[in-house]
Amino acid sequence: MIWNFTKMHGVGNDFVVLDGVRQSIQMTPERARAIAHRQFGIGADQILLVEEPTHPEADFRYRIFNADGSEVEHCGNGSRCFVRFVHEQKLSGRNPLKAEIATGLIILKEHEDHTVSVKMGQTRFTPDAIAFDTTDLASTQQGEDTLWVLPLPNHDQVTLSVVGISNPHVVQVVEDIATAPVLEQGPLIESHPRFKNRVNAGFMQIVNTHEIKLRVYERGAGETLACGTGACAAAVAGIRRGLLQSPVTVHTQGGDLIIDYDHQEIEMTGPATTVYSGSIDIDKLVASIPTQVLNP
Numbered sequence: 001m002i003w004n005f006t007k008m009h010g011v012g013n014d015f016v017v018l019d020g021v022r023q024s025i026q027m028t029p030e031r032a033r034a035i036a037h038r039q040f041g042i043g044a045d046q047i048l049l050v051e052e053p054t055h056p057e058a059d060f061r062y063r064i065f066n067a068d069g070s071e072v073e074h075c076g077n078g079s080r081c082f083v084r085f086v087h088e089q090k091l092s093g094r095n096p097l098k099a100e101i102a103t104g105l106i107i108l109k110e111h112e113d114h115t116v117s118v119k120m121g122q123t124r125f126t127p128d129a130i131a132f133d134t135t136d137l138a139s140t141q142q143g144e145d146t147l148w149v150l151p152l153p154n155h156d157q158v159t160l161s162v163v164g165i166s167n168p169h170v171v172q173v174v175e176d177i178a179t180a181p182v183l184e185q186g187p188l189i190e191s192h193p194r195f196k197n198r199v200n201a202g203f204m205q206i207v208n209t210h211e212i213k214l215r216v217y218e219r220g221a222g223e224t225l226a227c228g229t230g231a232c233a234a235a236v237a238g239i240r241r242g243l244l245q246s247p248v249t250v251h252t253q254g255g256d257l258i259i260d261y262d263h264q265e266i267e268m269t270g271p272a273t274t275v276y277s278g279s280i281d282i283d284k285l286v287a288s289i290p291t292q293v294l295n296p
């Protein structure tokens with residue numbers, strides 16, 4: 001079966017975007033892994049699928065699959081690419097657009113310069129919001145934020161803010177982003193048994209009250225050049241800790257995002273870039289990849 005796709009990125013967080021409105025796209029975890037594979041496939045951090053909505057107020061449904069095949073609740077950088085894709089492919093001229101994600105609606109507006117602002121939907125800060133088992137864990141208060149002290153299997157101990165932006169995030173403050181133990185601690189946090197649905201692990205350096213540097217070890221994708229929901233989580237965690245004030249410029253390895261937070265709702269603004277379009281025979285692609293690679 002031939003699938004037309006468009007390769008896009010949001011500050012270096014890269015995606016394969018599929019039109020599931022005018023094409024019949026039956027996505028599976030195995031197919032998502034095949035498409036996302038950097039050597040055997042097209043290569044992407046996530047796969048974004050645009051579908052007809054099921055929510056009466058939504059213009060489209062927006063589904064997200066990580067490179068490991070897991071379907072997840074939200075993708076901030078992807079949402080900006082989603083709205084640019086919908087407009088470029090003339091699926092709709094509506095602006096702003098309402099997109100249905102796993103936990104509700106998000107509102108997206110594309111600007112003249114093709115940057116996009118996204119009202120990110122619900123944000124929660126309690127451990128149950130991210131399926132985090134904090135039984136017997138030490139905690140401490142900083143500003144209005146509760147920080148959880150999590151021992152790691154490598155005997156490090158990390159102090160984490162909890163932020164649920166539909167998808168689950170924990171954020172820690174580091175002195176120097178360049179030497180932050182992202183690749184050492186990231187996997188241990190992402191798959192820690194206390195996170196029942198795994199978690200995205202953010203590492204932020206405070207530059208000043210309106211700027212941070214951020215790296216994120218993403219659930220289901222590893223370290224990416226940028227993470228939109230991770231940028232929102234870090235900015236809001238810093239504001240709640242009393243370390244930051246809105247708006248916050250988040251410097252990621254792939255570029256900058258602007259996060260506005262009024263203690264009610266988060267609005268993220270940043271670019272969305274179309275790289276190329278192509279087509280792929282999905283059945284041939286899956287068949288071409290050794291089983292031990294596709295299903296490790």
Ligand SMILES: N[C@H](CCC[C@H](N)C(=O)O)C(=O)O
Pocket residue numbers: 013045046064066072073074075076077078167168200218219220221224226227228229230
């Ligand atoms: N890895 C994330 C999904 C992608 C989020 C990220 N790419 C963004 O821009 O928000 C998760 O499993 O929750």
